[in-house]
Amino acid sequence: MSSPQTLSCGPSGLRSLAAVVVALLLAPACQGDPPPPPSRPAALSSPDLQAPLVVMGTGAMTPLARRLAEASLADGGANVVVEDSVGSGGGIRAVADGAIDIGLLSRPLGPREQGLGLVVMPIAKSAVVIAANPRVQATSVGSDELVALVRGDRITFADGRPAVMLLRDRDESANLALELQIPALKAAREAAYAGSRLRVLYYDEAMIEALSTSSGALGVIDLAIATTTRTSLKVLALDGALPSREDIASGRWRATRELSFVYRADRADRVATFVTYVRSPKGRAVIEGMHAVPLPLTPADLEP
Amino acid sequence: MSGPTVLTAAFRRRLFGLVATASLLVAVAPPAVYFVQKRNELLALARGDAARIASVVTASIQARPVLWRYDATKLSERLRVDGFGRRAVFVVHDAQGTRVPLDLGGKAPPTAVLWGRAEVVIEARPAASVWVGADAGELLRATGLLAFVSTLVAAVLAALLYGVPIQAIRQAEGRIGSLVDELSLSLREDERKRIARDLHDGASQALTAARLHLRALGKSLDEQRSRERLDQAVAHIDEAIDEVRRSTTLVTPSLLGEVGLAEALQRHTETFATAAGIDIRYERPKALPPLSPAIEVACLRIVQEALHNVVRHSGAKRAFVTLLADVPARKLVLSVRDDGRDAGGPEGNGLGSIRDRAASLGGAATFSSSDRGSRWDVEIPLP
Numbered sequence: 001m002s003s004p005q006t007l008s009c010g011p012s013g014l015r016s017l018a019a020v021v022v023a024l025l026l027a028p029a030c031q032g033d034p035p036p037p038p039s040r041p042a043a044l045s046s047p048d049l050q051a052p053l054v055v056m057g058t059g060a061m062t063p064l065a066r067r068l069a070e071a072s073l074a075d076g077g078a079n080v081v082v083e084d085s086v087g088s089g090g091g092i093r094a095v096a097d098g099a100i101d102i103g104l105l106s107r108p109l110g111p112r113e114q115g116l117g118l119v120v121m122p123i124a125k126s127a128v129v130i131a132a133n134p135r136v137q138a139t140s141v142g143s144d145e146l147v148a149l150v151r152g153d154r155i156t157f158a159d160g161r162p163a164v165m166l167l168r169d170r171d172e173s174a175n176l177a178l179e180l181q182i183p184a185l186k187a188a189r190e191a192a193y194a195g196s197r198l199r200v201l202y203y204d205e206a207m208i209e210a211l212s213t214s215s216g217a218l219g220v221i222d223l224a225i226a227t228t229t230r231t232s233l234k235v236l237a238l239d240g241a242l243p244s245r246e247d248i249a250s251g252r253w254r255a256t257r258e259l260s261f262v263y264r265a266d267r268a269d270r271v272a273t274f275v276t277y278v279r280s281p282k283g284r285a286v287i288e289g290m291h292a293v294p295l296p297l298t299p300a301d302l303e304p
Numbered sequence: 305m306s307g308p309t310v311l312t313a314a315f316r317r318r319l320f321g322l323v324a325t326a327s328l329l330v331a332v333a334p335p336a337v338y339f340v341q342k343r344n345e346l347l348a349l350a351r352g353d354a355a356r357i358a359s360v361v362t363a364s365i366q367a368r369p370v371l372w373r374y375d376a377t378k379l380s381e382r383l384r385v386d387g388f389g390r391r392a393v394f395v396v397h398d399a400q401g402t403r404v405p406l407d408l409g410g411k412a413p414p415t416a417v418l419w420g421r422a423e424v425v426i427e428a429r430p431a432a433s434v435w436v437g438a439d440a441g442e443l444l445r446a447t448g449l450l451a452f453v454s455t456l457v458a459a460v461l462a463a464l465l466y467g468v469p470i471q472a473i474r475q476a477e478g479r480i481g482s483l484v485d486e487l488s489l490s491l492r493e494d495e496r497k498r499i500a501r502d503l504h505d506g507a508s509q510a511l512t513a514a515r516l517h518l519r520a521l522g523k524s525l526d527e528q529r530s531r532e533r534l535d536q537a538v539a540h541i542d543e544a545i546d547e548v549r550r551s552t553t554l555v556t557p558s559l560l561g562e563v564g565l566a567e568a569l570q571r572h573t574e575t576f577a578t579a580a581g582i583d584i585r586y587e588r589p590k591a592l593p594p595l596s597p598a599i600e601v602a603c604l605r606i607v608q609e610a611l612h613n614v615v616r617h618s619g620a621k622r623a624f625v626t627l628l629a630d631v632p633a634r635k636l637v638l639s640v641r642d643d644g645r646d647a648g649g650p651e652g653n654g655l656g657s658i659r660d661r662a663a664s665l666g667g668a669a670t671f672s673s674s675d676r677g678s679r680w681d682v683e684i685p686l687p
Binding site for chain 2: 032033034035036037039042043056083084086087089090091093094097099100169202203206
């Protein structure tokens with residue numbers, strides 16, 4: 001019987017070779033990118049007292065905020081810079097971090113946001129309406145018709161022309177506001193998300209652009225935005241009715257939402273000038289010019 | 305050769321290590337290679353996605369250097385449009401390590417995540433970090449299945465690589481052992497023939513010569529008594545000559561080569577019956593298949609030993625010898641029984657010799673005894 005030494009690679013040698021091969025094969029698997037570390041709290045910023053006020057938040061309030069900023073500056077008031085929209089949530093976080101001075105909200109603070117030591121100041125009450133591409137022939141849309149369009153049961157207006165329903169993202173407060181007027185929309189909207197049949201827009205600028213450029217398009221939007229955007233959108237009557245200022249103020253037009261400023265309590269002094277201007281008669285006039293109702297309401301707001 | 309298992313045991317030791325190593329490689333290598341390859345593909349995909357997201361984040365940072373981190377909505381929308389919602393997990397941290405809350409569809413994070421990372425560097429300074437977590441669950445499941453299959457294959461392979469050669473070695477070793485035993489038997493028979501020849505040529509001749517001399521001496525003696533004593537001496541010498549002749553006959557089964565086993569047993573039983581003074585009945589087959597010299601010698605010796613022990617231990621008056629060839633079963637059946645007393649166990653009745661002879665040919669021998677007699681039963685497989 002030949003001795004182990006006569007073999008080219010004895011049993012122990014093959015075992016060692018096997019171990020090396022396995023180790024080499026698995027070695028690359030041991031490398032890789034480590035997972036992300038836990039998130040660090042945002043570093044709070046201190047304002048530059050000489051710099052203009054920075055305002056940012058919901059797109060529903062951005063055009064109004066820009067008008068107010070322009071008017072304030074024209075009247076020798078605070079110098080305010082209004083940034084492009086980042087949504088109510090983005091505005092709240094930016095205010096909490098001290099990155100901006102005033103956030104723009106179109107919804108109430110959420111449970112986690114309420115503990116951040118922020119001050120919410122309602123500024124205006126705005127109507128949510130159905131706007132359409134300017135070339136749409138229809139002037140009105142019924143509640144049932146709208147529900148059917150969202151659910152996908154129909155794809156045309158009452159006049160038979162094609163209708164392209166656009167949706168806002170699920171968390172958009174305009175949806176919730178419209179569903180105060182048409183409760184059946186909620187289920188129809190969820191069905192639309194689940195079926196991925198309709199195009200979903202995630203911010204107001206995108207909705208404006210889509211409504212402006214898509215033939216037959218219609219979607220939910222703030223009345224102030226619909227009437228002040230450079231590209232005029234067509235506001236459709238809902239069940240034959242358009243909201244008047246008095247309808248908005250009184251609540252007869254239920255599809256409304258409250259537009260608010262939010263700021264840190266420790267910056268109250270810094271923002272006071274601008275806030276005071278917004279609440280002044282001139283500021284209220286600007287708000288009314290945007291088809292919104294200034295807050296707080298006055299008895300005059302309730303007069304037809 | 306020290307035993308029939310030495311070669312097998314040695315081969316087992318050496319083969320085990322080789323087979324174990326080979327089996328380990330077969331079991332481990334395929335799933336390991338698969339895992340590493342697919343993992344690297346998945347990692348490359350994740351890193352690629354992270355790099356693409358990093359480019360989107362870079363554009364956001366360049367547009368809004370301070371406030372980009374608050375525009376998670378737009379960033380999420382961009383990533384959704386680009387199809388990233390189908391991937392697993394996305395994490396973006398700003399330069400301070402604060403997470404930017406992305407919303408890409410609410411997919412539940414997988415249990416096994418493979419992370420790919422990309423850095424956003426603007427003007428040589430880190431501005432953000434992007435992680436993309438790819439779902440590695442399917443990879444782990446597939447690797448596990450492959451490992452299971454390759455382990456089964458390795459086990460089958462090990463059984464074949466180890467069992468088949470060992471079985472062949474064992475059979476060869478058995479055959480070698482049989483050949484060695486036959487050779488040993490043949491050598492013993494050659495030795496016995498030599499001894500018998502020496503006895504015949506030496507002692508027998510000397511005794512015969514002594515007898516002749518004594519006879520001649522007896523003729524020259526006048527006294528009756530001296531002649532009587534001389535006659536007794538001659539008689540003893542005659543007995544010695546007869547004993548030598550019997551021994552050489554017993555030792556040299558030359559008859560087997562001349563007349564075959566069946567006839568040799570016939571003659572032996574007749575001779576033995578006369579010499580021992582017992583009745584021996586012999587049953588023989590009409591014909592026997594060709595038998596090897598080793599089998600014939602072994603059968604003859606077994607009968608000789610058994611009959612010798614019948615006379616020595618049982619006190620029997622009758623003995624029965626049976627030889628049968630069970631061709632369908634491929635075996636030779638030999639039995640020797642008597643009607644004497646209980647002879648006890650086989651140890652004093654030729655156990656070692658008879659069993660060894662049977663075992664050396666791959667057969668078996670059993671002994672039984674009672675007050676009605678004793679019996680040897682031997683089975684030897686036919687070649």
